[in-house]
Amino acid sequence: MDNPILSGALVAQLIEKFDSSGAPIVLPTFRGRRGHPAIFRADLFQELLDASLDVGARQVVWAHAPDVLEVPTEEEGVILNLNDPEMLRKVQEELS
Helix, strand or coil: CCCCCCCHHHHHHHHHHHHHHCCCEEEEEECCEECCCCEECHHHHHHHHHCCCCCCHHHHHHHCHHHEEEEEECCHHHCCCCCCHHHHHHHHHHHC
């Protein structure tokens, strides 16, 4: 399961940017790499539901690429994929 490790302050920043920008999609970036969580406007929900299962939400992000608002952060947790048991173990050790 993807479960990024990020601060409440970053979540608040993403929500503020989403509310104030009018962008259809807002997502964090870490050193140029897009991460999670992405926030989507309600009018994109049907596109999310219709996206192919093997591509998922990325399909919607790509379809609206010029309008995506990227929010740079120094929180690496936005790009960590905790599907990998080794990465999960590493993060758990760092948090202990």
